Amino acid sequence: LGVILILISVGYIAIAIYVNSHKKELLATITKELNKNLDGSLVVQSMEPSFLKGFPGVSLTLKNVVIKDKQWNQHQHTLLNAKLFDISVNTSGLLRGTIEIDKITISNASIYLFTDSNGYTNTSIFRKKKNVDTVGQSSSSTEINKFQFKNVEFVFDNQKSNKLFQFAIDRLTGKIDYTGSGWDADVNLNALTKSLAFNTRRGSFIQNKQVDGKFEARYTEKTGVVALKPNDLKIGDDSFVVSATFWTAKDPVEFSINITNDKILWKNASALLAPNIRKRLDRFNLEQPIQVKCNILGNMGRGGDPKIVAAANIRDNKLTTPGGVVDSCSFRGLFTNNYIKGQGNTNTNSVVKLFGFKGSFESIPITVDTALISNFIKPVASGLFKSKFPVAKLNRVLGTDVLNFTDGLADVSLRYKASLVNLMLAKPAVTGYVNITKADLNYVPRNLRFKDTDISLKLIGPDLFINNLRVQSGKSIVYMGGSVKNFMNLYYAAPEKIIFNWGVRSPQLYLGEFLGFLNSRAQANVRKNTRKSNLAASLNEVFDKSKMDIHLRVDQLHYKKFLATKAIAQLFVSETGIKIQRFSVKHAGGSINVSGNLYQSGQSTRFDVNSNIRNANIKSLFYGFDDFGLKALSYRNLTGTLGAKIHMAGRISGAGILAKNSLRGKIGFDLRNGALLDFDPLINVGKFAFPMRDLNNITFDNLHGLLSFNGEKVDISPMKVSSSVLNVDVSGVYSMGNGTNIALDVPLRNPKKDKQIVDAKEKEDKRMNGIVLHLLATDGEDGKIKIKLNRNRDKEG
Numbered sequence: 001l002g003v004i005l006i007l008i009s010v011g012y013i014a015i016a017i018y019v020n021s022h023k024k025e026l027l028a029t030i031t032k033e034l035n036k037n038l039d040g041s042l043v044v045q046s047m048e049p050s051f052l053k054g055f056p057g058v059s060l061t062l063k064n065v066v067i068k069d070k071q072w073n074q075h076q077h078t079l080l081n082a083k084l085f086d087i088s089v090n091t092s093g094l095l096r097g098t099i100e101i102d103k104i105t106i107s108n109a110s111i112y113l114f115t116d117s118n119g120y121t122n123t124s125i126f127r128k129k130k131n132v133d134t135v136g137q138s139s140s141s142t143e144i145n146k147f148q149f150k151n152v153e154f155v156f157d158n159q160k161s162n163k164l165f166q167f168a169i170d171r172l173t174g175k176i177d178y179t180g181s182g183w184d185a186d187v188n189l190n191a192l193t194k195s196l197a198f199n200t201r202r203g204s205f206i207q208n209k210q211v212d213g214k215f216e217a218r219y220t221e222k223t224g225v226v227a228l229k230p231n232d233l234k235i236g237d238d239s240f241v242v243s244a245t246f247w248t249a250k251d252p253v254e255f256s257i258n259i260t261n262d263k264i265l266w267k268n269a270s271a272l273l274a275p276n277i278r279k280r281l282d283r284f285n286l287e288q289p290i291q292v293k294c295n296i297l298g299n300m301g302r303g304g305d306p307k308i309v310a311a312a313n314i315r316d317n318k319l320t321t322p323g324g325v326v327d328s329c330s331f332r333g334l335f336t337n338n339y340i341k342g343q344g345n346t347n348t349n350s351v352v353k354l355f356g357f358k359g360s361f362e363s364i365p366i367t368v369d370t371a372l373i374s375n376f377i378k379p380v381a382s383g384l385f386k387s388k389f390p391v392a393k394l395n396r397v398l399g400t401d402v403l404n405f406t407d408g409l410a411d412v413s414l415r416y417k418a419s420l421v422n423l424m425l426a427k428p429a430v431t432g433y434v435n436i437t438k439a440d441l442n443y444v445p446r447n448l449r450f451k452d453t454d455i456s457l458k459l460i461g462p463d464l465f466i467n468n469l470r471v472q473s474g475k476s477i478v479y480m481g482g483s484v485k486n487f488m489n490l491y492y493a494a495p496e497k498i499i500f501n502w503g504v505r506s507p508q509l510y511l512g513e514f515l516g517f518l519n520s521r522a523q524a525n526v527r528k529n530t531r532k533s534n535l536a537a538s539l540n541e542v543f544d545k546s547k548m549d550i551h552l553r554v555d556q557l558h559y560k561k562f563l564a565t566k567a568i569a570q571l572f573v574s575e576t577g578i579k580i581q582r583f584s585v586k587h588a589g590g591s592i593n594v595s596g597n598l599y600q601s602g603q604s605t606r607f608d609v610n611s612n613i614r615n616a617n618i619k620s621l622f623y624g625f626d627d628f629g630l631k632a633l634s635y636r637n638l639t640g641t642l643g644a645k646i647h648m649a650g651r652i653s654g655a656g657i658l659a660k661n662s663l664r665g666k667i668g669f670d671l672r673n674g675a676l677l678d679f680d681p682l683i684n685v686g687k688f689a690f691p692m693r694d695l696n697n698i699t700f701d702n703l704h705g706l707l708s709f710n711g712e713k714v715d716i717s718p719m720k721v722s723s724s725v726l727n728v729d730v731s732g733v734y735s736m737g738n739g740t741n742i743a744l745d746v747p748l749r750n751p752k753k754d755k756q757i758v759d760a761k762e763k764e765d766k767r768m769n770g771i772v773l774h775l776l777a778t779d780g781e782d783g784k785i786k787i788k789l790n791r792n793r794d795k796e797g
Contacts, residue, residue, distance in 0.1 A: 026060070040069040040125035044085070059088045065109075069122040075114055077157070079122050082109035088146075103146035115158040148173045154191075161252075161301055162201060166194040167211075182219040189213060193235075198298055199305045203275035209236040224249025230258075235272060238264050252301020259296075263289040276347060277335075280376065286329075287318035298345075305345040310335040319359065324397075326366070329359035339374060347376035354383070362396040364389045382417040385432075391439050401444060402540045407451075408439025414459065430459040430488055445540070448514065449473060462488045466500075474513040478506045491542060496575075498546035504553070509567075511559040548573040557585060562624035564592070576600065580609065587624060590616030590641070604651045604659060611646040618642040618671060631736065632681065632785045640674025640703075648709065661711040661737075671703040676723070681777065681785050690726060693750070699724040712737040720767075727751055727767050735779070742777035743790055 045064035062085035086105035149172035156165035213233030298306025339351040357368035371383030414432035464487035554567035564585035596609030622635035648665035686695035732742035780786035
């Protein structure tokens with residue numbers, strides 16, 4: 001054994017002496033061997049033997065190794081520029097005069113694989129040169145068993161296909177075992193990824209991330225396939241299982257890369273992706289780690305993005321979105337940029353699918369069977385949304401500045417398709433229903449409270465249909481149904497163009513419970529720049545600006561003492577007020593028809609209406625309208641059947657009270673078979689002027705008159721009153737405050753004497769015969785009307 005060791009040592013020393021004494025010749029031989037299959041140039045500045053590195057073989061250190069292709073002058077990208085290039089050669093081969101490379105180590109180097117926009121690549125230097133002189137000669141190929149990179153900058157720059165891969169390799173080691181059908185390799189890598197851009201227009205994957213791990217690769221020469229077995233690879237702070245396949249026989253080379261991580265944070269996963277995907281994903285977040293799988297398929301030649309298919313499983317997580325937070329969130333997610341086959345791997349052909357989505361949004365349980373977001377340039381979202389929850393939970397979503405729910409249940413099922421603007425739904429097309437039952441709510445801007453409210457909303461495309469809406473406020477019960485054409489589009493774009501077409505029916509309606517509509521809408525206290533305030537502001541704007549075309553039928557209509565039946569109305573409600581296109585009721589045994597407008601003004605409502613009263617019992621009419629504000633004359637003093645034409649304008653307060661001095665207009669009336677009962681002013685005068693006549697019950701067949709209202713004063717046009725007790729000519733001003741001045745011309749002749757006269761003209765001629773009292777009705781000191789002699793009229797007579 002000692003002799004053998006001595007012989008090996010002597011032999012190795014002899015080889016070392018030989019190598020050291022033949023450096024120039026060996027450098028030339030090595031250069032020639034390495035240049036054998038190069039279509040370009042390889043230059044080595046110097047060579048030094050390093051015997052101990054490759055013992056028992058010989059290790060050569062080549063310094064300043066530069067490899068350039070033949071078109072380097074045009075593109076200026078050096079394929080290899082290595083400060084140190086260590087080669088371990090087989091000793092026996094060296095003694096035979098041949099070079100067999102066992103290991104290559106490249107240190108402090110840069111490798112730049114370049115392809116220009118025309119497809120020329122500097123790696124063409126490795127193509128075997130065609131030379132007729134070599135025909136018949138044996139061609140040898142150099143097999144490298146081991147390789148190592150230290151501090152190497154590696155760049156793959158393909159400008160034709162817009163790909164840029166760039167790594168700062170701290171350490172790369174590999175071992176290759178050649179088989180009859182190919183080779184097997186074990187590779188260890190530690191590098192910084194500066195760029196992994198499959199399409200430079202989209203940016204880089206795993207940019208500025210450290211990569212550390214092992215690869216086990218196998219190459220099959222017959223198929224040209226390089227397969228990387230699944231191995232752990234640390235990328236950044238997370239570990240992945242990575243496998244890949246490369247089809248090198250295809251032109252261009254195709255690849256498939258599979259990446260799996262069973263526990264990664266959403267933000268960490270997003271940070272590994274290209275900017276065009278990352279900027280969208282970063283608008284979302286999942287609090288707990290998730291399971292992800294990703295497959296990247298592409299080629300090294302043609303331009304464009306690779307096909308990406310990513311899947312994720314989320315269980316009981318917390319999802320943060322631009323629209324809010326979803327708690328207890330679970331779903332399966334899928335992303336691909338090749339949704340429709342044949343339309344390329346593009347943003348417009350990208351889609352995100354969510355399956356079995358469940359969660360809780362603002363404590364509202366939601367489920368989405370399948371949701372889809374397609375086209376990342378002009379994104380469109382679609383899906384089927386379902387939920388059942390206490391409707392009071394909507395307060396957390398909408399706020400309480402517009403609608404405040406306190407009770408009731410909601411059942412929602414909506415199939416939607418909508419554009420996404422800043423990842424928020426815009427102009428959705430929705431089909432489905434929203435059913436709310438037994439809800440108590442307050443419409444805050446008008447302080448209107450409703451209880452036991454049922455609502456059934458149905459959405460078909462852009463149109464909204466409202467069925468079986470039951471509203472109860474106090475003793476009022478209202479059933480409503482209606483529709484809005486193009487609601488979903490106008491809701492976002494032009495709420496002022498929304499018109500609710502309502503059919504309204506009520507068995508009993510108490511107007512006093514809806515006096516809030518007489519006031520201007522209170523401004524909702526909505527804070528800006530919050531999701532909740534945006535929803536509330538949008539809803540408030542719709543309520544504020546939309547219009548309503550209402551067709552109303554009410555069995556009984558109540559307001560204070562007023563009671564009407566069979567009310568029929570057509571109203572048009574807008575933000576400025578109410579247009580009464582038609583309103584008719586049965587009241588006081590007759591009918592009332594009204595048309596006109598109500599205008600909101602501050603805390604009151606101005607009205608300007610026309611009305612016809614037909615065959616109404618004047619006693620009931622005065623009672624229902626609270627004597628029209630008159631003090632001296634009340635419903636107790638009147639009987640008869642009234643017909644009237646009225647044009648009146650004025651103001652009503654938010655409490656439903658007629659504003660003082662606001663009335664302007666005229667009333668032309670016709671009272672048939674009337675009677676004036678127990679009217680104190682006439683009774684007091686009659687005690688002296690007509691002591692033998694019954695002034696407690698004054699009847700008349702027909703009375704015509706015209707009253708003109710101007711504030712608190714009523715101008716009574718000259719009017720002839722022919723009654724059973726006396727005849728009176730009346731004219732002047734009646735004031736609801738101060739200023740009453742009514743002239744009364746009363747003949748002492750008893751009308752009973754003319755009762756048998758049939759001729760109307762003869763009766764009229766005798767009407768004022770005899771002595772005539774000229775009286776004046778004026779304000780008394782006690783506030784009541786006093787009647788006295790009209791001395792000015794006596795002088796005129």
